[in-house]
Amino acid sequence: xxxxxxxxxxxxxxxxxxxxxxxxxxxxxxxxxxxxxxxxxxxxxxxxxxxxxxxxxxxxxxxxxxxxxxxxxxxxxxxxxxxxxxxxxxxxxxxxxxxxxxxxxxxxxxxxxxxxxxxxxxxxxxxxxxxxxxxxxxxxxxxxxxxxxxxxxxxxxxxxxxxxxxxxxxxxxxxxxxxxxxxxxxxxxxxxxxxxxxxxxxxxxxxxxxxxxxxxxxxxxxxxxxxxx
Amino acid sequence: xxxxxxxxxxxxxxxxxxxxxxxxxxxxxxxxxxxxxxxxxxxxxxxxxxxxxxxxxxxxx
Numbered sequence: 001x002x003x004x005x006x007x008x009x010x011x012x013x014x015x016x017x018x019x020x021x022x023x024x025x026x027x028x029x030x031x032x033x034x035x036x037x038x039x040x041x042x043x044x045x046x047x048x049x050x051x052x053x054x055x056x057x058x059x060x061x062x063x064x065x066x067x068x069x070x071x072x073x074x075x076x077x078x079x080x081x082x083x084x085x086x087x088x089x090x091x092x093x094x095x096x097x098x099x100x101x102x103x104x105x106x107x108x109x110x111x112x113x114x115x116x117x118x119x120x121x122x123x124x125x126x127x128x129x130x131x132x133x134x135x136x137x138x139x140x141x142x143x144x145x146x147x148x149x150x151x152x153x154x155x156x157x158x159x160x161x162x163x164x165x166x167x168x169x170x171x172x173x174x175x176x177x178x179x180x181x182x183x184x185x186x187x188x189x190x191x192x193x194x195x196x197x198x199x200x201x202x203x204x205x206x207x208x209x210x211x212x213x214x215x216x217x218x219x220x221x222x223x224x225x226x227x228x229x
Numbered sequence: 230x231x232x233x234x235x236x237x238x239x240x241x242x243x244x245x246x247x248x249x250x251x252x253x254x255x256x257x258x259x260x261x262x263x264x265x266x267x268x269x270x271x272x273x274x275x276x277x278x279x280x281x282x283x284x285x286x287x288x289x290x
Binding site (some may be wrong): 041043058060062098164172210214 | 241243244245246247248249250251252253254255256
């Protein structure tokens with residue numbers, strides 16, 4: 001069977017594997033070795049439906065196959081970690097932001113070459129300088145987007161902010177948001193996106209995939225929080 | 230500043246797939262996910278279960 005999520009036992013569907021106050025929600029069907037996109041989306045749909053009636057949902061990485069005995073063992077052995085992780089995401093959903101930089105079109109290239117023309121350099125030097133200037137501008141753009149997301153992370157209703165990936169070609173971030181402020185925070189995030197140069201999209205709400213982590217000490221590491229110090 | 234908001238439907242699917250493939254808790258055993266002959270996720274967890282005195286002696290060895 002395919003593990004879907006860990007939830008509180010009192011909100012678990014009846015086919016779940018329950019141990020004390022925790023429950024592993026599973027898809028008991030036969031999972032073929034070759035996964036289709038439809039099956040992956042079915043997994044997402046099952047977890048999303050759980051999130052609509054469970055206050056805390058800890059999604060399991062898709063593709064996790066386990067027996068009932070294994071599910072019971074992991075619920076028993078890691079119960080403290082599950083309780084802490086469920087507490088972290090309780091009452092929250094995830095919003096996403098994805099940004100790619102403005103493309104350096106012919107106008108930008110011409111601008112860079114005009115700057116290069118002022119220097120006493122040969123053609124190769126101009127091209128190299130223009131390339132490095134574009135590179136530096138792209139990294140600066142990424143730094144600015146990350147700074148904007150971090151600043152947004154202190155908004156009322158935002159529990160945590162995590163930068164999932166950052167680089168000169170793309171920045172991806174997630175926000176863990178209390179359900180009661182979800183609509184307001186999403187509107188504010190759309191406003192933030194509108195002010196970021198480039199192609200920017202806001203997505204979600206999702207179940208809290210990016211904040212579903214287990215830690216034996218019960219505390220998330222800085223890298224799991226995702227926001228650099 | 231020029232901003233183009235991507236088509237929300239496509240963006241949501243891409244963002245959902247991103248989270249499905251990289252998010253969620255990793256529990257036990259092997260996780261493998263292939264799609265159209267492309268292995269997307271492969272996680273193999275292994276653990277050595279032994280007593281503390283044994284692990285200490287292994288550490289000194």
